[in-house]
Amino acid sequence: MTSPADPTAAQPRAAQARAAQPNGLGVTFGLLGDEWTLLLLRVALSGGKRYSDFRDRLPISHAVLSGRLERLVSEGLLERHVYQVRPERSEYLLTPKGSSIWPLLLAIWTWERRWVTSHSYATPPIRHLTCGNEMSPEYCCNACGGAALPESVTLSWGPAGGWDRSTPGAHTRRRAAHSGRSESSAFYPDTMTVFGNRWSAVIVAAAFAGVRRFRDFEAFLSPPPIVLSERLTALCTREIFEQVQLVDRSDWSEYRLTRKGSDLFPVLATVVDWSERWHSEPEGPVLRRTHTTCGAEFRGMLVCDHCHAAVRGHEIDLSNA
Ligand SMILES: [Zn+2]
Ligand SMILES: [Zn+2]
Numbered sequence: 664m665t666s667p668a669d670p671t672a673a674q675p676r677a678a679q680a681r682a683a684q685p686n687g688l689g690v691t692f693g694l695l696g697d698e699w700t701l702l703l704l705r706v707a708l709s710g711g712k713r714y715s716d717f718r719d720r721l722p723i724s725h726a727v728l729s730g731r732l733e734r735l736v737s738e739g740l741l742e743r744h745v746y747q748v749r750p751e752r753s754e755y756l757l758t759p760k761g762s763s764i765w766p767l768l769l770a771i772w773t774w775e776r777r778w779v780t781s782h783s784y785a786t787p788p789i790r791h792l793t794c795g796n797e798m799s800p801e802y803c804c805n806a807c808g809g810a811a812l813p814e815s816v817t818l819s820w821g822p823a824g825g826w827d828r829s830t831p832g833a834h835t836r837r838r839a840a841h842s843g844r845s846e847s848s849a850f851y852p853d854t855m856t857v858f859g860n861r862w863s864a865v866i867v868a869a870a871f872a873g874v875r876r877f878r879d880f881e882a883f884l885s886p887p888p889i890v891l892s893e894r895l896t897a898l899c900t901r902e903i904f905e906q907v908q909l910v911d912r913s914d915w916s917e918y919r920l921t922r923k924g925s926d927l928f929p930v931l932a933t934v935v936d937w938s939e940r941w942h943s944e945p946e947g948p949v950l951r952r953t954h955t956t957c958g959a960e961f962r963g964m965l966v967c968d969h970c971h972a973a974v975r976g977h978e979i980d981l982s983n984a
Contacts, residue, residue: 686828687942688949691934692868693831694738696861699723699731701771702850704757704764707741712754722850735761739941760941765976766965767937770929771854773799778923779853790980794970802929803966805973806959813871813928816961821951823944826869826883831861856901857927862886863894868931870904870924875917903927932963 685693694700699721706720717728732755735741740761745753769789776786776799788797802811809815857863865884874880880891895918898904903924909915920927935950952961965974 683825683827685830685832686823686825686949687944688829688935688938689831689865690942691938692829692865693861695767695858695934696831696864697731697734698855698859699727700735701764701768701854701858703731703735704740704761705768707755707757707761708765708768712756714753714755717755740764762976763940764937765979766963766974767930767933769800769965769974769979770802770933774926774930775851775854778926779851791967791969791972791974792978792980793972793974794967796967796969798967798969798974800965800974801968802932802963804954804957804959805962805964806954807957808966809954809956811929811932811954811961811963813925815955816932817953817955818872819951821949822947823949827885829868829949830865830884830886853901853903856897856903857930860894862890863898864931864934866891866894866898867903867920867924867927870918870920871928871931875919876915877918880918898924929963929965933965936963 702721703717706717711717711720714728714732717723717732718725721728723731732741732743736743736755739758741755742758743753744756745751772786772789776788779786789800790796791798791800803809804811857867862884866880866886869880869884874883877891877895880886880895881888884891886894895904895906899906899918901923902921904918905921907917907919909917935952939948939950953959954961966972967974
């Protein structure tokens with residue numbers, strides 16, 4: 664992939680105005696960079712509606728669950744519906760924006776099943792209802808149907824792009840109290856290494872854009888150095904990154920995506936797909952993406968590996984998920 668932020672072609676974030684408002688992608692990273700967002704949406708997508716559905720299926724405390732449901736309502740992913748007045752009882756229904764997150768969950772699920780073998784939790788197969796097979800969906804170009812791989816999708820910044828705007832804003836910082844980290848970290852630790860923190864996903868995205876050295880991550884993304892160091896270590900521990908010592912510069916090392924890390928491409932790309940749909944910017948796209956195989960502007964879709972049909976949200980059986 665050519666980089667959206669060819670580090671040599673873009674101004675380091677440090678050199679830019681620090682007060683830049685996050686663009687749609689930055690907002691999306693902030694929203695997903697919370698350890699509970701995806702877990703709560705997964706429960707909702709598999710039919711959970713009531714407070715007790717979420718509480719019973721997640722190791723989450725009352726304070727954290729209430730706060731996160733409220734946040735998902737304010738972000739427009741869930742809608743609170745009062746179904747009984749006295750005593751008041753409500754349920755949380757997915758909005759179109761919330762339910763359209765399913766390709767991301769499906770991409771994550773596929774990645775977990777492929778790469779995370781030492782599960783202390785189950786990741787049962789997902790069935791494609793259209794053909795009846797257990798599927799392992801493939802990420803493809805929706806113009807030509809060809810495979811979408813890191814090397815076949817070129818990226819450049821659009822009018823709303825830039826690293827300074829594509830990182831989560833400071834206001835999305837997780838409060839230290841009620842973060843619930845110790846509760847959620849036992850759940851999908853590999854996925855949570857990528858999404859359980861507001862910096863992690865953007866660090867992985869930067870790696871797909873060709874950023875490799877500590878000081879470049881620091882210059883483009885401007886995370887607190889201690890946080891960057893901690894996230895890079897966590898990504899190496901999960902074998903998403905590997906630290907490679909450069910032969911010609913013994914004092915330099917690089918962080919490179921492993922095969923397991925590169926296989927996160929559909930996951931990160933579906934984040935961009937979703938972000939463009941729901942957090943579009945008036946001045947134009949954050950990223951311009953081109954599928955080099957067909958030359959069309961790139962938009963992704965998940966395709967069933969058995970019947971080769973594009974998968975749609977209502978055609979997957981998530982009841983075991
Ligand atoms: Zn194509
Ligand atoms: Zn199928």
